Amino acid sequence: MKLPDRIILHVLHMPLRFPFETSFGRVTQQETILVEAEWDGLSGWGEVPASAQPHYSSETVVTAAYVIRDFLAPALFASQIKTPADCPGLFGRVRGHAMAKAGLETALWDLEARRRGVPVARLYGATRKFIESGVSLGIDPMGDLMKRVEDFAARGYRRIKLKIKPGWDERPLAEARKRLPRDFPLTADANAAYAPSDAAHLKRLDRFRLDYLEQPLGHEDLADHAALAKTLRTPICLDESITTPDLARNAVRMKACRVVNIKPSRVGGPTMAIQIHDFCRKARIPVWCGGLLESGVGRLHNIAIAGLPGFTKPGDISGSDRYYSPDVIDEPVAVSADGTIALRNRPGIGADVRADVLRRRRVERIVLKRCGR
Numbered sequence: 001m002k003l004p005d006r007i008i009l010h011v012l013h014m015p016l017r018f019p020f021e022t023s024f025g026r027v028t029q030q031e032t033i034l035v036e037a038e039w040d041g042l043s044g045w046g047e048v049p050a051s052a053q054p055h056y057s058s059e060t061v062v063t064a065a066y067v068i069r070d071f072l073a074p075a076l077f078a079s080q081i082k083t084p085a086d087c088p089g090l091f092g093r094v095r096g097h098a099m100a101k102a103g104l105e106t107a108l109w110d111l112e113a114r115r116r117g118v119p120v121a122r123l124y125g126a127t128r129k130f131i132e133s134g135v136s137l138g139i140d141p142m143g144d145l146m147k148r149v150e151d152f153a154a155r156g157y158r159r160i161k162l163k164i165k166p167g168w169d170e171r172p173l174a175e176a177r178k179r180l181p182r183d184f185p186l187t188a189d190a191n192a193a194y195a196p197s198d199a200a201h202l203k204r205l206d207r208f209r210l211d212y213l214e215q216p217l218g219h220e221d222l223a224d225h226a227a228l229a230k231t232l233r234t235p236i237c238l239d240e241s242i243t244t245p246d247l248a249r250n251a252v253r254m255k256a257c258r259v260v261n262i263k264p265s266r267v268g269g270p271t272m273a274i275q276i277h278d279f280c281r282k283a284r285i286p287v288w289c290g291g292l293l294e295s296g297v298g299r300l301h302n303i304a305i306a307g308l309p310g311f312t313k314p315g316d317i318s319g320s321d322r323y324y325s326p327d328v329i330d331e332p333v334a335v336s337a338d339g340t341i342a343l344r345n346r347p348g349i350g351a352d353v354r355a356d357v358l359r360r361r362r363v364e365r366i367v368l369k370r371c372g373r
Contacts, residue, residue, distance in 0.1 A: 001083050001112050003370065004037040004044075007073045007104070009065055011364035014295060017325050021139040023165035023193035024055040030293045031061045034328065034353065035068070037107040044111025045353055047298035048103030049265055049291075056191070056240070056292065057099065057266065064100040069366060072097075072104050077370040084108040085271045098243060098268040105269035106301045114348040119304070121343050124270055126307025130340040134159030134314035135322065136189065136291075139168055142175065149176045156339035159185040159211065159314035165193040173208045182209075185314065189214040192240055196224045199231055211313070212237040212259045222247070225256040235259050239290060243267055245275040252283050259313065263290040264305055265298065273305055281310035289315035296320050296329030300349035303333070307343050317341060328357045 014030045021027070033048040048068075050059040071094050079090050087105040094101070113120040135152045137145060137160065149160055160180070162172055169188065176186055187210055194202060194216045202216055212235040217224045219240035229236045237259035242248050243266060251257050260280050264273040280287045289306035291299065302317050319341075320332035327333070329351035335341055344350020 001081065001108070002039050002115060003077065003079070004039045004108070004111060005370050006038040007068070007076075007107070007368040008036040008038065009068060009364075009366040009368070010034040010036065010358060010362050011061060011065065011366070012295070012328070012358070012361040013363055014324055014328075014361055016293070016323055017321070019138070020293065022163045023191045027051070027293070030323070032295060032298075033061055033064055033103060034295070034297055034358070035103040035107040037104075037111045039111060039115070042111060042114050044107045044109070044114055045297045045349065046103045046106030046108070046110060046301070047265075047294055048099050049294045049298055050099045051293070059097060059099045064097065064103065065366060067094065067097045067100040068104055069368060072100060073368045076104065084112055088268060088271050099265045102265040102267075102269035105271065106264070106298070109270055110301070110348045117347050119344055119347065120301065120349050121304035121307050124274065124304050124308065126304055126343060127309045128307040128343065130342050131303060131306045131311065131317065132158040132314035133317055133319070133335045133339050133341050134161060134185070134288075135318045136161045136163070136316045138163050139165070142172065145172060146175055146179060150179055153180055153184065156335065156337050157314075157318070158339040159187065161187040161189055161214070161316065164188045164190050166198070170204060173205065173210070177208050185211040187211045187214060187237070189239070190216045192217060192219040196228065199228055202228065203231055206233045210234045214261060215239040215241065222251050222254050222256045225251075226254045229255060229257070237261055239263070240266070242276065245272060245279060248276045248279055252280070252285055258285065260285055260287045261290040262287050263292060264302060265292055265294075266290075270301070270305055274308065277308050277310045286312045288313040289317060291316040293323060295324060296327040296333055296351060297349065297353065299333050300329065300344065300351055303341055303343060304349065314339075326354070326357055328353055328361070330354050
């Protein structure tokens, strides 16, 4: 591995094609940071999909840029790490800030893959040529939402997930289940919107034959999820509660979940995501790859990681056209008619960043240089 000469942070405002509403609120524009790592004329790209407000996590675009600029990049420039897999150890003195760490680490993996002339998926250990694609649908008027359910199912997507919250759960799930084949994978994601006192109500969702119920309770909770799991037929999948490999191990041992959503950005980057994957595979816990409204850069990293053998359920990785038009990459992510996405064979993430889109959507550019360069 070669240390980059420069790290460039591109802060972008990316308008969404359609508003996306969850139990946190409604989003019409995604703020994100593309991280560019430069070495000898090559650029590797990563992404920090932290968004503008600390709702899904405590991080924001502003905090991530600060942490990378003042702590992570200086530590990297002063280091002698041999591989991007050394990043978690190098960045360990900085507590939290998983998305900032992931953005820098993914840029280094892409740079290393491009330097070697191989796909980044090969460095991650991917064994698949294709991944199964699912779609996550936000809270919308019922008619519009059901049209999207039918449309995405007709387009071949392998799983449909509906965002839910108190007062918006039974009816949309019932309407979606009517429109889908009996065995079609339907899931619900609460984003920690319910309380333990809602257990009896959540049990009513069993009748919709969900593949899993995602993060119904608190974003840091394991114990209440374990208690709830005993009362439900529907498997619980944890998302926000799984931020480290240790928490993944604790969740499985406590029987707080039977499925795990691995979001590389949420857990600190590819190296930590792979550790969670490896543990869950050994424990026979199915995992899938979630997303955070990433641009094509983050999406391609997620696709590469989802090519690992333990990712046995369709993830939240949709086509670029689900969120952005145009995307920032020159070859947008596309979902085939059978609901799969092919892993890229080109070096690195398998695409280049479009300079015209970068200029149009960029609101700030921060250049960090290695001493003496």
